[in-house]
Amino acid sequence: MLVIGAGVVGISCAMFLQRAGFAVSVIDRVGSGESCSFGNASGVAITEMLPISRPGMAMKVPGWLLDPDGPLSVPVSYMPRLAPWMLRFLRAGSAQRVRELAVAAAALARCSIDDHEILLSAANAKHLLFGDFCASIYDRESEYERAKADWDLRAELGFPCHKISGAEMHELEPDISPDIGCAVIMDGWRNYSDPYRFVTALAECFVRNGGTIVCDEVVGFDVENSQVNAVRLAAGGAHRSDHVVVAAGAWSHLLAEQLGSSVPLEADRGYNTTMPNTGIKLGRQLVYEAGGLAVTPLSEGLRIGGAVEFAGLDAPPNYRRADAMLRKASKILPGLKDTSGTQWMGHRPALPDFVPVIGRSPVISNVFYTFGHGHLGLTWGPTSGRLVAEMVAGQPPSLDLEPYRVDRF
Numbered sequence: 001m002l003v004i005g006a007g008v009v010g011i012s013c014a015m016f017l018q019r020a021g022f023a024v025s026v027i028d029r030v031g032s033g034e035s036c037s038f039g040n041a042s043g044v045a046i047t048e049m050l051p052i053s054r055p056g057m058a059m060k061v062p063g064w065l066l067d068p069d070g071p072l073s074v075p076v077s078y079m080p081r082l083a084p085w086m087l088r089f090l091r092a093g094s095a096q097r098v099r100e101l102a103v104a105a106a107a108l109a110r111c112s113i114d115d116h117e118i119l120l121s122a123a124n125a126k127h128l129l130f131g132d133f134c135a136s137i138y139d140r141e142s143e144y145e146r147a148k149a150d151w152d153l154r155a156e157l158g159f160p161c162h163k164i165s166g167a168e169m170h171e172l173e174p175d176i177s178p179d180i181g182c183a184v185i186m187d188g189w190r191n192y193s194d195p196y197r198f199v200t201a202l203a204e205c206f207v208r209n210g211g212t213i214v215c216d217e218v219v220g221f222d223v224e225n226s227q228v229n230a231v232r233l234a235a236g237g238a239h240r241s242d243h244v245v246v247a248a249g250a251w252s253h254l255l256a257e258q259l260g261s262s263v264p265l266e267a268d269r270g271y272n273t274t275m276p277n278t279g280i281k282l283g284r285q286l287v288y289e290a291g292g293l294a295v296t297p298l299s300e301g302l303r304i305g306g307a308v309e310f311a312g313l314d315a316p317p318n319y320r321r322a323d324a325m326l327r328k329a330s331k332i333l334p335g336l337k338d339t340s341g342t343q344w345m346g347h348r349p350a351l352p353d354f355v356p357v358i359g360r361s362p363v364i365s366n367v368f369y370t371f372g373h374g375h376l377g378l379t380w381g382p383t384s385g386r387l388v389a390e391m392v393a394g395q396p397p398s399l400d401l402e403p404y405r406v407d408r409f
């Protein structure tokens, strides 16, 4: 049994497959958790189930692109390449599709905390998880009113959130400006004190229990009678396997293509800065919708970031995106002064219709896919791993997997 990719998704698959009794190897060209799973905002964001694309969004995209500090950036040279993906993305934003996709995402969110806890118990790492809720901050009441239908849909799907005044939020977290309009409390969120440490703790547990992690790049497959017999490695030679799980994050489509499945996956590049000395004290994560950013207190310091940039897998990072978010965050955190720290960019694996791929290949019978978790891979990774293990073991799936099929595009 071979898993390609040692991010949060691949390592979660490896752990659940191992628990199901399989002898598992993981291959990654870098160390466990060193790609997108390294520097994310650390939120087990169980109330984030609404697709990003919405009715009327097409009208907003040009304005966002023209604003150098806006929430979306696409270099002109990348626009022709992105256009087909963007059309699919906008189509996924129809009112009916938004509801269907939210239902599919909520099904994953409902299992999320339990699946994190299974893996954390196994790895003896429960101490890495903290927090009780996340607060979504609004500059003005009117912004909340405009978003109210979203909060109502979350409640309908079983995730009620409640609004508090700006003064109440300031009382809960005194470093937040008293001038904010209001906030919404999203109960049930958790955070990791260090998301990278979470993945490495799981990887260490996996190896302690007999798993193998190989540092190499998969460059091809030996296929015979619609079955993969072995993967070809960049260092030379092959690694034989009876089953293969592709959990290679933003690079997964390159492997799926070789295995006969074409998937519109894009790298949705996000940025942040982790600062040890801001002096800001927060007890939990904040989401600032108007700024398109999240603020998280971590063991290393305060992490501020978010943003969406489409520029492909190979373009160098543009850290002006990270600087812009610090400027915006200072509006809700007026005490944010010392912003020296470490900047980071990660490739979120983004499918145009928001929900990940979790399913068996329709072409190669011993290949399973799980990728495309976009902004929510940390949240959904463990559940994806459990669902993959169920499929490989031939158990009836505990969720309807139809919405996550690889051939839905």
Ligand SMILES: Cc1cc2nc3c(=O)[nH]c(=O)nc-3n(C[C@H](O)[C@H](O)[C@H](O)COP(=O)(O)OP(=O)(O)OC[C@H]3O[C@@H](n4cnc5c(N)ncnc54)[C@H](O)[C@@H]3O)c2cc1C
Pocket: 004, 005, 006, 007, 008, 009, 010, 027, 028, 029, 030, 031, 033, 034, 035, 036, 037, 038, 039, 040, 041, 042, 043, 044, 045, 216, 217, 218, 219, 247, 248, 249, 250, 251, 252, 255, 269, 270, 271, 272, 305, 306, 345, 346, 347, 348, 349, 371, 372, 373, 374, 375, 376, 377, 378, 379, 380
């Ligand atoms: C700024 C930012 C903030 C975020 N905040 C959150 C958050 O708060 N909550 C949340 O749930 N999610 C968040 N995310 C999203 C989350 O980080 C990702 O969805 C998640 O890390 C994806 O995990 P993955 O395992 O699919 O991919 P990765 O972690 O990228 O792992 C994929 C691995 O596959 C390997 N690989 C690829 N191709 C090959 C090959 N051919 N051979 C060998 N190895 C290969 C890569 O080297 C890589 O290590 C955030 C992302 C960003 C950028």
